[in-house]
Amino acid sequence: MSFSKDEIMTVATSRYIADGDTVFIGTGLPMVAAYLAKATHAPNVALMFESGVLDPRPRSIAKAVGDPRLVSTARRVSGMMDSLLMLQGGRVDLGVLGCAQVDRFGNINTTAIGSYERPSTRLPGSGGANDIASCAKHHLIVTRHNRRTFVESVDYLTTPGHLTGPGARQRAGLPGGGPIGVVTDLGVFGFDARTCEMVVESVHPGVSLDDVRAATAFELAVKPDLSETKPPSDSELDILRTRIDPEGVYL
Amino acid sequence: MPGSRIPERLVSAQEAISVIPDGASVAIGGHTLRRHPMALVRELIRQRKRGLHLLGWNNGIDFDMLIGAGVAAKIETSYVGMGPLGLARNLRRHVESGAVETVDHSETTAIDMFRATALGVDFLPNRTPLGTDLMTYNDGLVEITSPFTGQTYAAVRGVEPDFVLLHAHSADVHGNVQLDEANWGDNTVDPFIGRAGKHVIVSVEEIVSTEHIRANPRRTFLPREYVTRVVHAPFGAHPCCADARYGYDQDELRRYYEASKTQETFEEYLADRVTSVGDHWEYLDKVGVANLLTSATHTSNVKGADTA
Numbered sequence: 001m002s003f004s005k006d007e008i009m010t011v012a013t014s015r016y017i018a019d020g021d022t023v024f025i026g027t028g029l030p031m032v033a034a035y036l037a038k039a040t041h042a043p044n045v046a047l048m049f050e051s052g053v054l055d056p057r058p059r060s061i062a063k064a065v066g067d068p069r070l071v072s073t074a075r076r077v078s079g080m081m082d083s084l085l086m087l088q089g090g091r092v093d094l095g096v097l098g099c100a101q102v103d104r105f106g107n108i109n110t111t112a113i114g115s116y117e118r119p120s121t122r123l124p125g126s127g128g129a130n131d132i133a134s135c136a137k138h139h140l141i142v143t144r145h146n147r148r149t150f151v152e153s154v155d156y157l158t159t160p161g162h163l164t165g166p167g168a169r170q171r172a173g174l175p176g177g178g179p180i181g182v183v184t185d186l187g188v189f190g191f192d193a194r195t196c197e198m199v200v201e202s203v204h205p206g207v208s209l210d211d212v213r214a215a216t217a218f219e220l221a222v223k224p225d226l227s228e229t230k231p232p233s234d235s236e237l238d239i240l241r242t243r244i245d246p247e248g249v250y251l
Numbered sequence: 252m253p254g255s256r257i258p259e260r261l262v263s264a265q266e267a268i269s270v271i272p273d274g275a276s277v278a279i280g281g282h283t284l285r286r287h288p289m290a291l292v293r294e295l296i297r298q299r300k301r302g303l304h305l306l307g308w309n310n311g312i313d314f315d316m317l318i319g320a321g322v323a324a325k326i327e328t329s330y331v332g333m334g335p336l337g338l339a340r341n342l343r344r345h346v347e348s349g350a351v352e353t354v355d356h357s358e359t360t361a362i363d364m365f366r367a368t369a370l371g372v373d374f375l376p377n378r379t380p381l382g383t384d385l386m387t388y389n390d391g392l393v394e395i396t397s398p399f400t401g402q403t404y405a406a407v408r409g410v411e412p413d414f415v416l417l418h419a420h421s422a423d424v425h426g427n428v429q430l431d432e433a434n435w436g437d438n439t440v441d442p443f444i445g446r447a448g449k450h451v452i453v454s455v456e457e458i459v460s461t462e463h464i465r466a467n468p469r470r471t472f473l474p475r476e477y478v479t480r481v482v483h484a485p486f487g488a489h490p491c492c493a494d495a496r497y498g499y500d501q502d503e504l505r506r507y508y509e510a511s512k513t514q515e516t517f518e519e520y521l522a523d524r525v526t527s528v529g530d531h532w533e534y535l536d537k538v539g540v541a542n543l544l545t546s547a548t549h550t551s552n553v554k555g556a557d558t559a
Contacts, residue, residue, distance in 0.1 A: 027335075052436035079439030080282070084359050088379075111355055112346075116388050122346040122353075124332035124339065126385065127309060130357035134379040157384040158355075172382030173403030 003232045005185040006251040007240060008204050009142060010036060011232040012183045013096065016140050021093040022046045022055075024083070024132055030096035030142060032240070032250045035061050039239050048086060050128055052078035061244045084128070087135040090175060095132035095139040101154045102141060104197045104218045105168075106161025106179035108133070109154035116156055126158050133159045138180045145184035150216040162196035186212050188229055189220075197221055202229040260481050261424040264531055267452045267480040268294040271303075271414050274324075278306040278365065278410075279313050280417035280444050282437035283334045284491050284499060287313035288418035288454050290484035290531040296320040297526060306412050308361035308440055312491065312507065315339040318351055319517045320525070327354035327391075327410075329361040333508060340511040354389050356380075360407045362440055364391065367409030369446035376404035415448030417441050418488045419472070420496060422455045423463070426478030429470040433495035438472065445473045454484035456496055484531050486543050500546035503538070 003011075006029060013033035017023055019042040025034045031047075038045050039061060046055035055075040076082075086092055100123055101109035110129060112119035133139050141161075143149055161179045163169055169178050178196075182189040187203040199221040203212060205228055213220060232240075245251050268291060271277065277295075281287035292313050295303070300322050305314055307328040314331045317323045319341030331339045345351040356364070357379040367375045376395065381403060386392050391408035419441075422428040428445075430438055445451050453473065458481070464471060487493075490503035510520035528534045535543065 052439070077436070079436035080358075081362070081439040084362070088359060088377075111384070116353075116384070118349050119347055122343045125328070125330045125355050126357045127330035127332070128358045130329075130383060130385065131359050131379045134357070134381070156388075157382075160382050163382045169382065173378055174381050175378055 001232075001234050001237050003237055004251065007232055007237060008229065009183055009185055010240065010251060011236050012188050012229060013140065013142050014040070016181055016183075017042050017045055017094065020044050022048055022086075022091060024048045024050070024087060024092045024095040024136055026050070026096065028250055032245055033096070035244050036236065036240060039243065040236065046075070048083055048092060050080060050083050052080060052083050054078070054083075054086075084131060087131055090135065090137065092132075092136045093138065095136035097129050097132060097139055097141055097159065099141060099143050099149065099159070101149055101151045102143065102182070103151055103154050103161070104220075105163060105165060106141060106182065106191060106198065107154050107157050107163065108141065108159035108161065109156045111156040111158045113155055119155075130159045133161070133176065133179070134174050135176045138177045141179055141182040143182070143184055145186040145212070145215045147215055147217045150218065152218045162191060165196045166194070168196075186215060190223070192221060195221075199223050200226060202227045204229045205231050257425050257475070259424045260426045260475070260479060261458065262480050262482060264290055264294045264454065264482045264484060265298070267291070267482050268298055268300075270450075271295070271300060273300060274302040274304075275413040276304040276306060276410070278412035278415045278444050278448060279310065280307070280415070280441040281313060281488070281491065282309045282440070283311040283330070283332065284504065285435065285437055286418050286488045286493050287311070287491050288416045288487060289313065289489060289491060290454050290487035290534070291416045291418075291452060291482065292316060293525045293531070293534065295322055296521065306364070306410060308356075308358060308365070308444070311339065312504070315341045315511065316507075318342055318345050319511060319514070320521055323351055325352040325354065327356070327361075327364075329356040329358045333504075336504060336508045340508070341517060344514065354391065355385055356389065356392075357385060360385070360392060360405065362443060363407040364410040365443040365447040367407065368411050369443050373409045374406040375409070377407050378404060380405045410447065412448045413450065415444055415451045417445055417451070417453045417473070418484070418493065419453055419455050420493070421457045421459045421463075422453060422478075422481045423459055423461045424481065425461065426453065426475035426481050427461065427464045427471055428453050428455065428473040428478060428481075429459075429464060429467065430472050431495060432470065435494050438494075442472050445477050450479045451477055452480040452482065453478055454482040454487040456485050456487065456493065458483050486535060486538075487531065489538065489543065490546075497543070498546065500538075500542070502546065
């Protein structure tokens with residue numbers, strides 16, 4: 001079956017979600033990916049929404065994606081203070097974030113393009129993104145891939161990746177482990193264990209390494225065993241299209 | 252009780268807002284497009300307040316409208332955006348031109364500004380902003396060392412806003428403020444904001460008796476000890492939603508968002524919806540009973556709006 005860019009990004013994202021994890025999740029593509037993981041390889045994943053809903057077991061997945069009041073089957077329903085406490089107390093295994101700019105260490109800017117005081121584009125700011133990236137055991141970055149986004153250095157460091165490299169998070173005093181991967185419409189990226197710099201792990205079908213380099217404003221390392229991203233299976237696509245997002249609201 | 256000395260604090264929105272001087276610090280409750288005290292926000296604009304320092308933890312149309320109306324000189328929060336609609340356009344215009352100063356936070360450091368004061372201390376330790384530019388540009392975040400373990404923390408400076416504006420479901424005339432049991436969880440932050448201000452003005456959907464408050468004491472989220480003024484403002488969060496009481500008015504949010512594209516069209520919006528309207532009651536007439544009562548049941552026309 002052919003698939004869209006959003007669909008391969010969703011499937012690649014879902015593969016980072018392990019069974020039994022507690023995952024802090026926003027709306028949009030990451031939420032769809034989390035429900036896909038739950039419907040496939042990670043039935044026991046506990047989704048934590050910022051609103052305080054923990055681990056809902058919706059009868060209908062499609063309904064769950066569109067309805068914020070997933071309270072009837074949740075393990076706990078609380079509020080924002082409580083979901084942020086779970087983050088700060090280190091009880092969240094994985095967070096998923098978007099970005100406007102990202103650098104080779106996975107540092108994210110969602111505050112201002114250009115100078116901080118007189119930006120060329122003022123963005124919304126951190127919201128909960130900094131809190132997630134600082135405190136979750138690990139986080140994943142999901143974004144479209146182009147040279148405006150993948151920059152040599154971020155104009156404003158809103159949300160910490162690996163900061164300046166090995167050991168920098170720990171020296172700064174950050175509790176969480178930092179980014180473990182980046183999923184884009186071109187490929188899947190990891191972070192080198194020695195340098196903490198972004199490396200190409202796989203390119204999506206039909207995408208070349210040159211395409212990725214052309215869309216990235218910093219030098220990208222490449223994994224020696226670079227592969228092609230495993231395409232979405234027919235059954236994954238079927239679940240996405242018929243059960244999770246049948247009206248195409250999110251993808 | 253004859254000769255009761257418990258003061259009555261119910262006033263009109265005009266009276267409650269009239270005491271706020273230009274240049275005051277004003278904290279605003281609610282979350283993105285949820286339960287912001289919009290009737291009070293519109294009254295700030297009607298009374299042509301200037302130079303306000305706005306504080307919040309996660310803001311949307313409340314800050315954007317005040318910025319576009321020239322009311323705000325400085326904003327301090329973790330987020331200003333229009334949720335699923337997109338970027339806050341008045342924020343963009345006025346920050347990019349240098350007209351409005353920004354102080355940025357993470358969500359938890361923004362909350363800790365208020366939580367510190369509510370706890371009676373002048374700072375709280377927090378780890379989230381360490382190593383980021385939140386520390387570089389916000390002098391209310393300063394690196395400190397734990398006297399117990401040597402661990403590095405950011406000290407988040409507590410704030411005591413001159414005024415706090417909140418919207419809630421009900422209150423008595425003395426300022427005992429309640430939320431329905433059916434609420435959406437964002438209101439676990441408002442109680443901290445309400446406990447941090449010098450003067451706390453709460454608009455509510457309905458005024459109830461103190462007997463009603465006492466019959467449902469678990470719903471009281473801000474007792475009168477914290478509250479200086481109560482304002483009766485049904486649909487006072489419109490066009491934001493107010494938990495289970497009413498949903499977003501998506502047509503109105505869209506109209507606002509389209510109008511905010513340019514300063515000129517935004518001023519036309521303000522003239523139509525705010526400054527040409529005498530007060531909140533006239534605003535409700537303008538929106539119309541049928542619109543108010545049915546907007547929540549309209550099918551979503553904003554992508555992803557249901558989960559905002």
